[in-house]
Amino acid sequence: MTTVIEVEGLTKRYRDTVAADDVTFSIEENTIYGLLGRNGAGKTTVMSILTAQNFATSGTVRVFGEDPYENAPVLGRMCFVRESQKYPEDATARHALAMARLFFPHWNQELADRLVADFQLPMRKGIKKLSRGQRSAVGVIIGLASRAEITFFDEPYLGLDAVARQIFYDRLLEDYTEHPRTILLSSHLIDEVANLIERVLVIDRGRIIMDDETDAVRGRAATIIGDAAAVDAFVAGREVLHRETLGRVASVTVLGALTTDDRRRLADDGLEVAPVSLQQLIVRLTQHAAEDAASDTEGALR
Structure with missing residues (x-):
């Protein structure tokens, strides 16, 4: 083009x-x-x-x-x-x-x-x-x-x-x-x-x-929902864009496409996967960037 x-x-x-x-x-x-x-x-x-x-x-x-x-x-x-x-x-x-x-x-x-x-x-x-x-x-x-x-x-x-x-x-x-x-x-x-x-x-x-x-x-991120301990174990080592917790249930949005093995593991662990819309992805990315910038500024002031 x-x-x-x-x-x-x-x-x-x-x-x-x-x-x-x-x-x-x-x-x-x-x-x-x-x-x-x-x-x-x-x-x-x-x-x-x-x-x-x-x-x-x-x-x-x-x-x-x-x-x-x-x-x-x-x-x-x-x-x-x-x-x-x-x-x-x-x-x-x-x-x-x-x-x-x-x-x-x-x-x-x-x-x-x-x-x-x-x-x-x-x-x-x-x-x-x-x-x-x-x-x-x-x-x-x-x-x-x-x-x-x-x-x-x-x-x-x-x-x-x-x-x-x-x-x-x-x-x-x-x-x-x-x-x-x-x-x-x-x-x-x-x-x-x-x-x-x-x-x-x-x-x-x-x-x-x-x-x-x-x-x-569209497939760049996903939200993992379920038992907080199982969710935390799955997202360990992944880039987390957003996290919400209500009691023992966690909802965590992670960056990166899920593989077939990832989805098999999620099913075995009883975790749900929710798609992330374009708007949700951009909101999470900009929030994540703002939080990182705030952390950098706070660290520089210490």
Whole structure:
């Protein structure tokens, strides 16, 4: 596959805060990526730099093999939609879509009209007077109808209710199937987007801690449940991401795929195995990383 974005050693500092810390990854064409992580992890910072709306402190970014900063041909091939999107003071939804139609060469008006109807968007109402959900719909419509070669969705759909978010997911997948392009979805609603994304990028405290195909990630961890002593014996020597105990029953999430012998031993010991969803895995990984960082800091202060 063709690489459309290359990031090498990307670092962004704001005084004493490191928003992106030596980030390196690449993005392939015609793939849906999930850029996942907690609030403040660095997702928006990375997307802003990739779309030349922010500057890196150090490192390199190449989009279609070029530096995107002040590069109109490259920027015209990308669409960046974010929750805090700004519009002119007196703009209506109709104005916003008309401007987008002029900017994006692959704009599809038929798709835009269909999405306006799907989201029941009042086109003549000022954007400032729209509800949060309606403002989110404006961004989602632009992002999908642009059919840009690379589209970034930085959580613009969080203002949508559950029904509207499902419409967004359905339309995205439907149009992507017919018109493949590269899409980066930033989201906290990991389980909702898990079936959409083909590759996972997890960023935590400014660092990439996971970069893998979604299918490969699903079996990366398991939760072992049962008698606490038997559970502890089984997980000994394994990397434990999370542990809960209630009386004599323990539930322990461990990192690493289970082998056939592992599952045979678990059955012999009367222990249960529960799958770990993508959201659970990412939550456990980021919690685990935070606990390790806290332990390192505490040790350094002693």
